[in-house]
Amino acid sequence: MNFPLEWTGPVSGLVFGGLFGYILERGGLGNGCRLTGQMRLQDWTVFRVMFTAIIVAAGGLWILQAMGVMPADSIYVPQTYLTAALIGGAFVGFGMAVGGYCPGTSVVAFAAGRVDALLFFFGLVAGTWMFAGAYERLAPWLEAGPAPQWLTVSEMLSLPGWVVVLALVGVAAAVEWVLSKQKTSAA
Amino acid sequence: MNTYQTSTADRGRPDWNAYMAGGLLGLTLLATFVATGHGLGASGFTTALAAKSAVAVAPGAVAANEYLAPMVAEGANPLDSWITWQVLGVAIGALISATLNGRFHWRFEGPTRLTTGKRAAFAIVGGLAAGFGARISAGCTSGLGLSGAATLAVAGFVFLAGFFAVGLAAGFLTKRYWK
Numbered sequence: 200m201n202f203p204l205e206w207t208g209p210v211s212g213l214v215f216g217g218l219f220g221y222i223l224e225r226g227g228l229g230n231g232c233r234l235t236g237q238m239r240l241q242d243w244t245v246f247r248v249m250f251t252a253i254i255v256a257a258g259g260l261w262i263l264q265a266m267g268v269m270p271a272d273s274i275y276v277p278q279t280y281l282t283a284a285l286i287g288g289a290f291v292g293f294g295m296a297v298g299g300y301c302p303g304t305s306v307v308a309f310a311a312g313r314v315d316a317l318l319f320f321f322g323l324v325a326g327t328w329m330f331a332g333a334y335e336r337l338a339p340w341l342e343a344g345p346a347p348q349w350l351t352v353s354e355m356l357s358l359p360g361w362v363v364v365l366a367l368v369g370v371a372a373a374v375e376w377v378l379s380k381q382k383t384s385a386a
Numbered sequence: 387m388n389t390y391q392t393s394t395a396d397r398g399r400p401d402w403n404a405y406m407a408g409g410l411l412g413l414t415l416l417a418t419f420v421a422t423g424h425g426l427g428a429s430g431f432t433t434a435l436a437a438k439s440a441v442a443v444a445p446g447a448v449a450a451n452e453y454l455a456p457m458v459a460e461g462a463n464p465l466d467s468w469i470t471w472q473v474l475g476v477a478i479g480a481l482i483s484a485t486l487n488g489r490f491h492w493r494f495e496g497p498t499r500l501t502t503g504k505r506a507a508f509a510i511v512g513g514l515a516a517g518f519g520a521r522i523s524a525g526c527t528s529g530l531g532l533s534g535a536a537t538l539a540v541a542g543f544v545f546l547a548g549f550f551a552v553g554l555a556a557g558f559l560t561k562r563y564w565k
Contacts, residue, residue, distance in 0.1 A: 216473060218414040223407075226408075229480060229484075243404070250408065256413075259412070288544065290516065292554075294515035294516025303476060310484060311490055314494045315496045322510045327433050329514065330521035331440070331451050351538040
């Protein structure tokens with residue numbers, strides 16, 4: 200059997216999307232109070248869910264690659280446009296702090312009855328039109344700036360993938376340690 | 387630190403523990419990579435929807451637009467793609483969770499100290515910024531922040547740095563609108 204399985208039809212989308220949506224909803228990530236609460240440092244659900252998911256998936260991918268089950272170049276790794284990733288992330292972060300959601304969680308939130316999330320979703324589509332309108336002016340700048348050879352953090356630092364995954368575990372543990380200290384001092 | 391509660395969060399079965407939700411999400415993401423070779427996303431769908439809806443309203447303007455024109459060239463339907471099924475799946479999965487666990491009810495949320503009209507304005511402005519930004523970075527929190535970082539992509543972590551830096555600044559500036 201060859202991996203990835205090339206299972207890319209409608210049923211695959213519905214199944215994996217369905218699991219994604221179920222977990223996000225039950226995890227509380229359709230709740231704009233929680234999502235924006237992360238940006239006020241009042242609720243750490245977003246950080247915990249995202250970081251845990253990244254560590255589990257990255258660790259799993261590393262194991263599959265180390266065992267030779269799935270070649271490293273067989274999965275999609277996004278291109279490194281540093282400036283564009285940073286500025287785009289800034290806009291999406293602003294959008295979540297102000298509007299309550301990000302693109303995926305707005306779908307989850309509306310599916311649980313939150314009408315404000317539908318307005319956010321309309322905003323997403325209109326924001327895409329705005330980008331399309333400005334594209335001719337933005338295009339030269341988007342692909343300019345630093346264009347490094349490496350795609351991944353392990354390539355950039357010349358470290359094995361498992362070291363990077365362990366470093367992420369360290370970051371998550373450090374955040375929990377700081378939070379527990381704050382809790383103790385507040386009590 | 388999970389002390390921040392809202393009146394609406396009290397209805398229905400409670401949220402899962404964040405580590406459990408994160409672990410299950412990580413396994414789902416891993417399975418998606420194994421099955422398809424790529425991760426999960428969202429803004430690919432809103433982009434396709436923006437292109438398709440723009441063609442319906444203003445086909446001439448779309449044909450002249452460098453960004454949208456290639457998506458609909460020769461009558462192509464940008465919605466005919468895996469990401470459309472995946473986002474439809476997200477909506478169905480979330481609806482199933484909300485319904486089975488007593489968590490579905492119609493409501494209008496947003497900053498708790500603001501009127502509905504102002505909440506609507508915040509939601510639209512936030513959506514505009516997120517839609518615009520996700521096209522600059524060619525990915526959103528799901529596609530670049532989550533799935534990109536899971537491949538250890540530098541772009542994913544740089545996205546997350548910008549996301550949290552400006553998100554935290556905006557979070558503190560808008561803190562007074564929340565109880």
